[in-house]
Amino acid sequence: MSEVAITRTEWLQVCKRSDLVANSGVCALVGDQQIALFFLPEQEPQLYAIDNWDPIANAGVIGRGLVAEIDGELTVASPLYKQHYRLTDGQCLEESDIKLASFPVAFDGDYVLIKIDQ
Amino acid sequence: MAEIMVKQKIVVIGNGMVGHHFLEQLANRPERELFDVLVFCAEPRPAYDRVHLSEYFGGRTAEDLAMGKVEQYRNWGYDLRLNDSAVRVDRENKIVTSASGASEAYDHLVLATGSYPFVPPIPGHEHDKCFVYRTIEDLDKIQAAAEDGKVGVVVGGGLLGLEAANALKQLGLEAHVVEFAPGLMSVQLDEGGSKLLREKIEALGVTVHTSTATELIKEMDDGRLRMRFRGDKSLDTDLIVFSAGIRPEDSLAKSAGIELGERGGIVVDNHCRTSDKHIFAIGECALFNNFIFGLVAPGYTMARTAVSLLCGEAAEFNGADMSTKLKLLGVEVGSIGDAHGRAEGSAAITFVDEQTGVYKRMITDSAGKKLRGAVLVGDTGDYDTLLQYHLNDMDLPEHPEQLILPALDGAAPALGADALPDTATICSCHNVSKGDIVGAVQGGCCSVDEVKDCTKAATGCGGCSALLKNVVDTELAALGVEVNNDLCPHFPYTRQEIFHMVQVEQIKTFDELLHKHGSGKGCEICKPTAASIFASLWNEHIHKKPHVGLQDTNDTFMANMQKNGTYSVVPRIAGGEITPEKLIVLGQVAKKYDLYTKITGGQRIDLFGARLEELPEIWRELTDAGFETGHAYGKSLRTVKSCVGSTWCRFGVQDSVGMALAVENRYKGLRSPHKIKMAVSGCTRECAEAQSKDIGVIATENGWNLYVCGNGGMRPRHADLFATDLDDVTLIKYIDRVLMFYVRTADKLQRTSVWLENLEGGLDYLREVVIEDKLGICEELERQMGNVVGTYQCEWKTAINDPEMLKRFRQFVNTDEKDEKIVFVEERKQRRPATQEEIVKIAEPA
Numbered sequence A: 001m002s003e004v005a006i007t008r009t010e011w012l013q014v015c016k017r018s019d020l021v022a023n024s025g026v027c028a029l030v031g032d033q034q035i036a037l038f039f040l041p042e043q044e045p046q047l048y049a050i051d052n053w054d055p056i057a058n059a060g061v062i063g064r065g066l067v068a069e070i071d072g073e074l075t076v077a078s079p080l081y082k083q084h085y086r087l088t089d090g091q092c093l094e095e096s097d098i099k100l101a102s103f104p105v106a107f108d109g110d111y112v113l114i115k116i117d118q
Numbered sequence B: 001m002a003e004i005m006v007k008q009k010i011v012v013i014g015n016g017m018v019g020h021h022f023l024e025q026l027a028n029r030p031e032r033e034l035f036d037v038l039v040f041c042a043e044p045r046p047a048y049d050r051v052h053l054s055e056y057f058g059g060r061t062a063e064d065l066a067m068g069k070v071e072q073y074r075n076w077g078y079d080l081r082l083n084d085s086a087v088r089v090d091r092e093n094k095i096v097t098s099a100s101g102a103s104e105a106y107d108h109l110v111l112a113t114g115s116y117p118f119v120p121p122i123p124g125h126e127h128d129k130c131f132v133y134r135t136i137e138d139l140d141k142i143q144a145a146a147e148d149g150k151v152g153v154v155v156g157g158g159l160l161g162l163e164a165a166n167a168l169k170q171l172g173l174e175a176h177v178v179e180f181a182p183g184l185m186s187v188q189l190d191e192g193g194s195k196l197l198r199e200k201i202e203a204l205g206v207t208v209h210t211s212t213a214t215e216l217i218k219e220m221d222d223g224r225l226r227m228r229f230r231g232d233k234s235l236d237t238d239l240i241v242f243s244a245g246i247r248p249e250d251s252l253a254k255s256a257g258i259e260l261g262e263r264g265g266i267v268v269d270n271h272c273r274t275s276d277k278h279i280f281a282i283g284e285c286a287l288f289n290n291f292i293f294g295l296v297a298p299g300y301t302m303a304r305t306a307v308s309l310l311c312g313e314a315a316e317f318n319g320a321d322m323s324t325k326l327k328l329l330g331v332e333v334g335s336i337g338d339a340h341g342r343a344e345g346s347a348a349i350t351f352v353d354e355q356t357g358v359y360k361r362m363i364t365d366s367a368g369k370k371l372r373g374a375v376l377v378g379d380t381g382d383y384d385t386l387l388q389y390h391l392n393d394m395d396l397p398e399h400p401e402q403l404i405l406p407a408l409d410g411a412a413p414a415l416g417a418d419a420l421p422d423t424a425t426i427c428s429c430h431n432v433s434k435g436d437i438v439g440a441v442q443g444g445c446c447s448v449d450e451v452k453d454c455t456k457a458a459t460g461c462g463g464c465s466a467l468l469k470n471v472v473d474t475e476l477a478a479l480g481v482e483v484n485n486d487l488c489p490h491f492p493y494t495r496q497e498i499f500h501m502v503q504v505e506q507i508k509t510f511d512e513l514l515h516k517h518g519s520g521k522g523c524e525i526c527k528p529t530a531a532s533i534f535a536s537l538w539n540e541h542i543h544k545k546p547h548v549g550l551q552d553t554n555d556t557f558m559a560n561m562q563k564n565g566t567y568s569v570v571p572r573i574a575g576g577e578i579t580p581e582k583l584i585v586l587g588q589v590a591k592k593y594d595l596y597t598k599i600t601g602g603q604r605i606d607l608f609g610a611r612l613e614e615l616p617e618i619w620r621e622l623t624d625a626g627f628e629t630g631h632a633y634g635k636s637l638r639t640v641k642s643c644v645g646s647t648w649c650r651f652g653v654q655d656s657v658g659m660a661l662a663v664e665n666r667y668k669g670l671r672s673p674h675k676i677k678m679a680v681s682g683c684t685r686e687c688a689e690a691q692s693k694d695i696g697v698i699a700t701e702n703g704w705n706l707y708v709c710g711n712g713g714m715r716p717r718h719a720d721l722f723a724t725d726l727d728d729v730t731l732i733k734y735i736d737r738v739l740m741f742y743v744r745t746a747d748k749l750q751r752t753s754v755w756l757e758n759l760e761g762g763l764d765y766l767r768e769v770v771i772e773d774k775l776g777i778c779e780e781l782e783r784q785m786g787n788v789v790g791t792y793q794c795e796w797k798t799a800i801n802d803p804e805m806l807k808r809f810r811q812f813v814n815t816d817e818k819d820e821k822i823v824f825v826e827e828r829k830q831r832r833p834a835t836q837e838e839i840v841k842i843a844e845p846a
């Protein structure tokens, strides 16, 4: 018997605005994808979503990193070995061949929406 | 046929400071391989730091003072014969015989026999309460005799005599100095300087008798001694220490027929060779140009000269400068060159401030162009500059008096490093010139620390540190290297400057700080630094809204993240003391949450493997049982380790656990530039290893000795003895001040050890600030500490009662699922994180 896999990409409600922590990160789970969500109220855009998995430390910890500006770019510093990942696209600043997945993310009233393949 | 190398044999007689330096220098050379080396050492232990001998009474042990260790000599491949004196040298057959009967042939012989204290032949001087001051054994005997005495007399008012008088005072005796000459330290000081020194020393409670000749020492019926002076005066005492000069130890050379000076001393040429060319003499036994050099630095130069010559290199010893700077009973004294102005055509400039007790005198040539000598008493701040003028024969400025007059606008006209010639010796202990330092900087050293490592400058007595920094900074600037102490790209200030701004302007949030003094959006360096400063000053909960985004992950979740993203939990166990009930609770919690359990080096229990979402539950159970957070995650006070002390231990002299509890409960929660560890030992056996801590406390018969700025870890450093025999209240007061001063002035992530090493003026300066309140800030430091102590809260207890804070402890904001990617395996009956290979195996079973 054969099965056809269907890929849909559409906006998905992940959590409420009040679940976020201003100027810091939290983590959400969609399917088995862990997503680190950062909410920076003073910045434009205010929301960022990248993969929560730290491929250097092999642990799901990116959402617990500290937000740091490096040469004008907003990044998160991994809590384990301190590499910086760009919030907009997940690029690792120290290792050019490492890039985390990043996801479109937006507010919809009180909710946070995210676009992800599943 | 293979070539067989025949090694030459060097025999060294005497293992004092200079003998040791010889052996150390040789060990570091490739030519070391060419020699077999044997050392006769009359003392029961290898060389130790005689220069700092008096610190033996201040709490340093024989081990602390050791320079050569038996093990090290073994590693160097030297044959060290402890407790065995050489008694005969047969020059014809080149054989040395020792007291134990050993008979050793040599190709080269090195005499490093040092000197012995001269005891004037006063009738009665052989009494068993009469001592000298040269070896550790001498000090042991003096200490024993002082135990049930009240009065102690030093015969001799020179440099060593005054040091001995200080020691007697430290031992709790009423101290007297008896000097034959009309003034103290008459070799180094002129009349004016000597007079002021006397006043200062008498003000400290030491009685000085000058122009006093002792004629008889008599034992009285009660066992005490009576000293009878010429002119019918007398003085009763419990013990006498002779410090009336030194004599070269030349008896062995004499019996071997080697040429001696008229008044003793082994005559050497500028190669340090004696009248027998196979025999060198170095250090205090050697007489060069009819002069004995009674200081270590010239001895070291002789040692290096001999090593170079043995290795086939050219080298010469051409005498040495005898200038000295030291602190006697807390009084600063300096003497340079011809202090008495004895040379023909000398002129003098004198400055006296009777109010503060400062005496400075410069001796110049008649034209006032060259500096021939100087005397400084009460303030040696100008010593370095004056010494450089003297040593390098530099032209004095137009108004030479400026060099010793207090500068009206505050800043003394210090000699710029630019002005010094390349040949100027900066560090005389290790013979490092300005040229060597400039070379090191040009070769790539970018900081004072790197230059220290590379040239050894300022690693001896440390007297040249300020000058070294000056030379290094000047050279770096000349190379166009910016000396950048900025915290990070967002704040062009040092941590200390930021601390000051936050304090003065009462800044309470990062946004305000960034807005007023920074730029950009902040990073993982400035954010936690600011958070730490806010906590030190205002002590608000680290999870209060404006501080949330500033913390490192460990501070954020108040636990230590481990390699797989789980946390370890460390409750506070103050002083390492814990009741069985609480121990059982820890066991139960660990069992319930399946936490890997391990005892830490700081006498606590670390529970590993807690998931983020489990932390609040775990802490609810722990706080219910009375536990508080251990701050293992923060840059803050970690633990105060202690031994059981006088409560249980038969050697204990104070209640070390009680003190450890008091200290830990006082400083828990203090946020600082780096983690702080402390320990309290109940006696000098030091079972709590207090000397490896930032703050170490060791009990004495009379109170507590305080050690500061040690650490273990990557670059271990022994703590320095800061103050002795403190009572409980003073001890806490000093710790308050030291810690707050550190919190205020340290750089980001700077441990106390590095902070102290970089503090200009070092330990002495720290004492001036903390004990003498030189900056007038002690009251404020104590108040600040009082504030931190008064506003303490257990961060976990507050957090588990605040739903807003608890929100953060959710693994996922949108579901209660667990993180399936965290995988454990069992090892030795406990859980541990699975390795990557194990995870792959578990995922795809074969």
Ligand SMILES: Cc1cc2nc3c(=O)[nH]c(=O)nc-3n(C[C@H](O)[C@H](O)[C@H](O)COP(=O)(O)OP(=O)(O)OC[C@H]3O[C@@H](n4cnc5c(N)ncnc54)[C@H](O)[C@@H]3O)c2cc1C
Pocket (backbone or CB within 6 Å): B013, B014, B015, B016, B017, B018, B019, B020, B040, B041, B042, B043, B050, B051, B052, B053, B054, B084, B085, B086, B087, B112, B113, B114, B115, B133, B134, B160, B163, B249, B252, B282, B283, B284, B285, B293, B294, B295, B296, B297, B299, B326
């Ligand atoms: C209390 C005190 C404070 C001092 N302060 C200062 C200071 O601030 N600055 C400064 O520059 N200098 C100071 N000095 C002087 C300094 O300690 C000496 O200059 C230095 O120790 C000389 O080293 P040395 O190796 O020549 O002699 P020593 O250190 O005396 O060593 C000689 C060794 O040889 C041994 N020996 C002798 N004969 C024999 C033998 N036949 N066989 C085997 N072994 C033998 C002796 O037992 C001794 O151990 C101070 C000295 C004292 C005592």
Ligand code: SF4
Pocket (backbone or CB within 6 Å): B643, B644, B645, B646, B649, B650, B651, B652, B653, B656, B681, B682, B683, B684, B685, B686, B687, B688
């Ligand atoms: S330091 Fe002293 S009091 Fe403490 S355990 Fe050791 S021997 Fe006993």
Ligand code: SF4
Pocket (backbone or CB within 6 Å): none
């Ligand atoms: S010594 Fe190294 S491995 Fe051990 S705890 Fe410290 S950092 Fe980790």
